Amino acid sequence: MRLSASPRRASGGVDAVELDAPRAFARWLAANRRALGDVLEHGTWLDRDDVNALLDLSIPGIDELLGILEIARLSESDYERIVIDTAPTGHTLRLLAAPDTVAAVAEILDALQEQHRIIRDQLARVGRVEASDRLIAMLAAQARDTAERLRDRRQTTFRWVTLPEAMSLAESEDGVGALEQSGLHVDAIVVNRVLPDGAPCPICDRRRAAERRVVATIRRRLGRGRSVLLVPAQLREPHGQRGLAALGRVMAHGSGLMARRSWRKAEPSAIDHLPSAISHQPWRGAHSAAPESIAAFQRASLLFFGGKGGVGKTTVSAAAALRIAKADKKRRVLLLSTDPAHSLADVFQATVGDTARRLPRGPRNLEVRELDAAHAFAARRVQLEAALDEIAAAFGAGAVSASAGSTPELVKLAPPGIDELFGILSVVDARSAYDLVVVDTAPTGHALRLLEMPDAAREWTQVLMRVLLKYKSLVRPGQLASELVEISKSIRALQALMRDGARTRFIVVTRAAEVPRAETARLLARLRALRLAAPAIVVNALTMSPGRCARCRATAAAERREVSALRRLCRGRCAMIEAPLAAPPPRGARALDEWARRWRQPDSSQGHKGQQRTQREKQEA
Amino acid sequence: MFILDSILIGSLRFVLEKVVAAAEAEMNDDTALRDQLLEAQMQLELGEITEKEFARIERDVLARIREIKRPQQGALTMSPEDKITGVDIESFEPDEER
Numbered sequence: 136m137r138l139s140a141s142p143r144r145a146s147g148g149v150d151a152v153e154l155d156a157p158r159a160f161a162r163w164l165a166a167n168r169r170a171l172g173d174v175l176e177h178g179t180w181l182d183r184d185d186v187n188a189l190l191d192l193s194i195p196g197i198d199e200l201l202g203i204l205e206i207a208r209l210s211e212s213d214y215e216r217i218v219i220d221t222a223p224t225g226h227t228l229r230l231l232a233a234p235d236t237v238a239a240v241a242e243i244l245d246a247l248q249e250q251h252r253i254i255r256d257q258l259a260r261v262g263r264v265e266a267s268d269r270l271i272a273m274l275a276a277q278a279r280d281t282a283e284r285l286r287d288r289r290q291t292t293f294r295w296v297t298l299p300e301a302m303s304l305a306e307s308e309d310g311v312g313a314l315e316q317s318g319l320h321v322d323a324i325v326v327n328r329v330l331p332d333g334a335p336c337p338i339c340d341r342r343r344a345a346e347r348r349v350v351a352t353i354r355r356r357l358g359r360g361r362s363v364l365l366v367p368a369q370l371r372e373p374h375g376q377r378g379l380a381a382l383g384r385v386m387a388h389g390s391g392l393m394a395r396r397s398w399r400k401a402e403p404s405a406i407d408h409l410p411s412a413i414s415h416q417p418w419r420g421a422h423s424a425a426p427e428s429i430a431a432f433q434r435a436s437l438l439f440f441g442g443k444g445g446v447g448k449t450t451v452s453a454a455a456a457l458r459i460a461k462a463d464k465k466r467r468v469l470l471l472s473t474d475p476a477h478s479l480a481d482v483f484q485a486t487v488g489d490t491a492r493r494l495p496r497g498p499r500n501l502e503v504r505e506l507d508a509a510h511a512f513a514a515r516r517v518q519l520e521a522a523l524d525e526i527a528a529a530f531g532a533g534a535v536s537a538s539a540g541s542t543p544e545l546v547k548l549a550p551p552g553i554d555e556l557f558g559i560l561s562v563v564d565a566r567s568a569y570d571l572v573v574v575d576t577a578p579t580g581h582a583l584r585l586l587e588m589p590d591a592a593r594e595w596t597q598v599l600m601r602v603l604l605k606y607k608s609l610v611r612p613g614q615l616a617s618e619l620v621e622i623s624k625s626i627r628a629l630q631a632l633m634r635d636g637a638r639t640r641f642i643v644v645t646r647a648a649e650v651p652r653a654e655t656a657r658l659l660a661r662l663r664a665l666r667l668a669a670p671a672i673v674v675n676a677l678t679m680s681p682g683r684c685a686r687c688r689a690t691a692a693a694e695r696r697e698v699s700a701l702r703r704l705c706r707g708r709c710a711m712i713e714a715p716l717a718a719p720p721p722r723g724a725r726a727l728d729e730w731a732r733r734w735r736q737p738d739s740s741q742g743h744k745g746q747q748r749t750q751r752e753k754q755e756a
Numbered sequence: 757m758f759i760l761d762s763i764l765i766g767s768l769r770f771v772l773e774k775v776v777a778a779a780e781a782e783m784n785d786d787t788a789l790r791d792q793l794l795e796a797q798m799q800l801e802l803g804e805i806t807e808k809e810f811a812r813i814e815r816d817v818l819a820r821i822r823e824i825k826r827p828q829q830g831a832l833t834m835s836p837e838d839k840i841t842g843v844d845i846e847s848f849e850p851d852e853e854r
Contacts (some may be wrong), residue, residue, distance in 0.1 A: 600798040607795060609774065611787075616794050623801040 142209075147375050152213070154205055156198040156405075163204065164190060170266040171244075178247025179265070180606065183297055184747065188598050193591045196236075196552025198580065199226065203233040207277040210284060223444040223547035223578045225311045225475025229551045231317060233283060236550045238278035244271045247532060271470035273360050286318040293321045295455050296326050297372040298354070298445060298722060299329050299346035302481045304353060310476065311357055326350055328368040329392050336684030338718050341412045345719035365392040372649050414678050415733040416689070417717040423711055424736035426455040427462035431671035431710050435640050437562070437572050437632060439586070440656065440673075442644035443654040444578035447675040448479045451644045452575040457724060460501035469569040470503045473585060474577035475557035477505040481723030484723045502569075508557040525615035529603055555581065559588040563625045568631070579658050586641075586665055589630050596623045603722030643672045643709075656704050670709050672697055673734075713735050785823050793817045 142150035148186065164171070168190060194200070209217050218590045219229040248267055255265075285291050293314055297307045311321050329350065330342050354363050426432055432455060438454035449472070456470035469491055472479045477661055480487040483503065485494050489510055491502040512519070554577065565572045576582035596619045603612045603619070608666045633639045641662050646654045662669045676693055681687035702711055714734050721730040759770075796813040799805045 597802055600802055604795060604798055604802075607791070611777065611791055612794050612798065616798060620794065620797045620801055626802075 136701060137191055144197045147463075148580070150365065154198075154202060155195070155632045156201040159201045159205060160194070161199050163201070170270040171264050173265070173267045174244050174248050174271070177251035178244075178249075178532050178586040179287040180609070181602065185602055187253060189599070192594055193587075195287050195556050195584070195588065195591060196229065196233075196471055196550055197234045198222070198584070199230040199551030200237060202230050203281055204277060207281045210281075220532065222580060223304055223392050223476065225554065225577055226551075226581055227309065228313050228317075228475065229554070231314070231319060233240040234278045234285070235575060237274055239283075241271055241274040241278060244274070257456060261330065270684060282735075284677075284738070288320045291319070292317060292323075293319050294325055295321050295357075295405045296325045296327055299326050299353075301345070301347045301349055301722065302449070302720065303445075304349050304485055305481045306476050306478060307353070308356060321361060322366060323362045324353060325366060325386065326353060327366045329365045331392060333686050334684060336682060336687060338412050338678070338682075338687060338716065339684055342718040346473045364389065367392055370686070370693060374649070377617055386702070413715050413717045413730060413733055414680050421713070421735040421737045422736045423732070424751055426734065429710065429734075429736070431642065435571060435638060436566070437639040439574045439576055439582070439639075439641045441579060441582035441641060443651045444657065446644050446646045446651055447714075447720070448578075448644045449474075449482050449575050450727070451642075451673050451675055451714060452573055453479060454721070455642075456501060456503075456573040456727040457497070458731050459573075460498040461728070464498065464500055466570045467499060467568065468498075468501045468571045468573065469565050470501065470573045470575065471561060471565060472503075472505045472575040473508075473554065473561070474575065474581075475508065475554045476577075478558065479503055479575065481504050482722060482727070487636045494724055504561075506554075506558055506561050511557045511561075512553050522615060522618070525613065526599065529599070529606060529607070529610050529615065531606070551622035552584075555585045556592070558585050559629070563629050566629075580653055583658070583661055583665075584664075586633070586667060588624050593623065593626045593630065596626065602676045634666050636670070640671070641667050641669045642671055644675055645672060647674050647677055647697035647701070649697065652697055652701055652704070655701065659704065659709075672701060672709055673712045673714055674701060675714045676720075677713050679713070710736060786821060789817050789821050789824070 142152040145151040152342070161621045163639055169192065172183065172186045175181060175189065181189070206217070206219065221230060244267075248271060250506060255263075293312075295311055307324070311324075315323055330339060332343070333339060341379075349362070350365065357363075359490055364386055366382065371377055371378075387524060399581070432438060438452075438455070440448050440455070442448050453470065456468055460466065460468040470479065471491075472487075477487070483494055483497075485497075487493075487503050487505050489505065489507040491504040493499060493502055558576075562572060562574065577586055600616070600619050603610070603616050643658055643662075644657055645651045659669055677698070678687050678691040681691040686717070698711070698713070707712060715730070717726075717730050721727045793814060796805065796810055796817075800807065800810040
């Protein structure tokens with residue numbers, strides 16, 4: 136069914152709503168524009184036109200801020216229970232920190248309004264509360280109440296959903312730890328897509344053994360005081376009311392998978408020490424397509440890898456960066472993760488941090504980095520405080536810098552949107568030092584935010600520069616102005632680079648299943664709207680040699696149908712690259728290298744056309 | 757009255773600061789010129805002026821900065837012990853390079 140921005144009946148007693156943050160913000164702004172505009176006009180020397188220009192800017196992190204305001208609004212409605220399907224790990228942590236940002240914003244608005252309030256109360260002797268005062272009080276109350284409600288165990292519980300994979304385990308440990316640290320209670324761990332018992336099969340057996348080990352570790356490390364629910368992998372994705380109700384029953388009564396006794400016995404077995412089994416078999420109608428030989432990857436300076444959460448973006452981008460670096464030793468390659476929930480370290484089984492470094496035993500021309508936006512933000516705190524003070528001075532908002540309470544507070548927090556902002560800044564910085572930057576992005580929604588960031592940031596610098604020029608007789612365009620000019624220049628260069636299909640490409644990673652395919656369709660449409668080249672789709676974890684296993688055969692048949700549907704989605708505009716299922720997924724440089732060698736590309740006209748298009752784009756450039 | 761005072765003094769201080777800043781800018785023309793260049797850079801980024809117009813402004817401003825710098829540098833190299841024993845007059849064409 137199609138969901139709208141306001142709750143709609145999905146089935147008996149259940150209403151559903153999909154939050155469209157930019158639209159919800161536009162609605163919120165329409166309702167509060169006057170009051171908000173008044174505060175900005177009273178507290179600064181900006182006029183209505185300036186204020187309107189500022190209010191119309193797109194705000195990084197708006198999804199999380201609006202998410203928290205919507206949660207506040209819905210929790211005051213008549214619903215008995217509200218179930219929230221959050222964004223993947225990294226951004227959920229930002230969402231849960233959003234009340235603090237809303238509180239800081241309310242404080243800044245309050246400081247701006249203060250002088251107006253004094254004049255009104257003391258000089259004009261008008262004690263009336265204005266709409267602006269009500270808005271500030273409402274924001275502060277919503278932030279406070281939501282923060283309290285989220286931390287109140289009787290009102291809020293958190294269910295952590297994960298996959299039985301080593302990489303998801305590491306992410307879960309980090310995520311659950313961060314949630315508990317910020318005072319949120321996680322009462323259950325749901326392990327989804329656990330392979331049920333079945334007939335012997337080289338691939339399935341390997342998968343079961345690896346999953347069993349991961350589930351045992353989950354129970355040991357995260358299961359204390361929590362229930363661990365296992366949901367069996369299904370041949371058909373559960374959707375529609377019937378499918379979801381069946382899933383709900385499993386969640387409520389348990390699946391009987393890996394009963395307690397059996398997991399206790401799950402000792403590392405001989406099979407675990409073997410390298411991963413790859414479901415690979417070259418077949419007629421396809422040719423080998425190791426990453427370095429794929430036209431869509433060649434001669435690019437910026438390669439983004441993105442897709443739905445859990446499709447294997449990090450594994451695919453890591454293998455691609457590794458093979459590309461190995462193939463041309465003269466090319467300096469940086470693999471940069473901008474997902475706040477990093478997994479590069481887990482994929483490479485090596486230490487990876489915020490400073491770019493070489494991998495032990497990896498190619499010398501490859502460096503990897505996991506961007507720590509919160510850390511980068513904290514490191515630039517002094518500069519940011521100075522910049523905010525300069526902005527406040529340029530706006531004539533002396534009250535904000537003078538009160539000094541809320542601005543530093545805002546700088547102390549890692550506000551939503553910083554992952555995208557610092558992500559794009561790191562790409563800008565890295566361009567000069569590397570020939571190729573491979574970006575492992577956060578799942579779809581936030582990857583799109585990252586790609587939209589240059590446009591949004593350029594708008595911000597332009598509005599700020601206009602204000603500086605307008606009030607230049609009052610405030611000298613000092614350090615802030617020169618920084619804005621520099622930022623504007625870099626963003627302009629980045630925009631040109633990103634719109635140049637010969638140099639920048641977005642590689643969509645997906646799986647041959649219905650839900651990821653639907654998300655791939657939406658992602659491709661958005662990329663086209665952003666005028667970004669998407670010359671290839673990597674379909675990950677395909678069962679290529681099902682053998683005699685009934686489950687593998689059924690899976691392979693379902694996947695073939697999905698691959699055909701994906702090919703139709705491409706409409707000859709992109710190459711289809713097929714990556715085989717590996718059980719367990721490849722970890723470490725050697726396994727990644729081995730796995731990527733088995734990628735293949737069907738000899739279809741679509742793939743060929745996709746390649747031709749890339750060649751043409753190159754020539755045009 | 758405390759509140760009224762704080763507003764009045766705050767405003768007065770603000771105005772005085774601006775006056776001082778303006779006076780300083782007048783005294784040190786170099787700063788004013790640099791600001792002018794920065795303004796032109798912002799206008800260029802905003803698309804309010806063309807590259808050509810910017811190049812012209814940049815040339816003018818840099819020429820003026822050089823003019824200001826020359827006598828200032830002369831004054832700076834003199835110490836109180838220095839004595840002027842004579843004056844050499846030299847004429848030159850303005851530098852057109854930049």
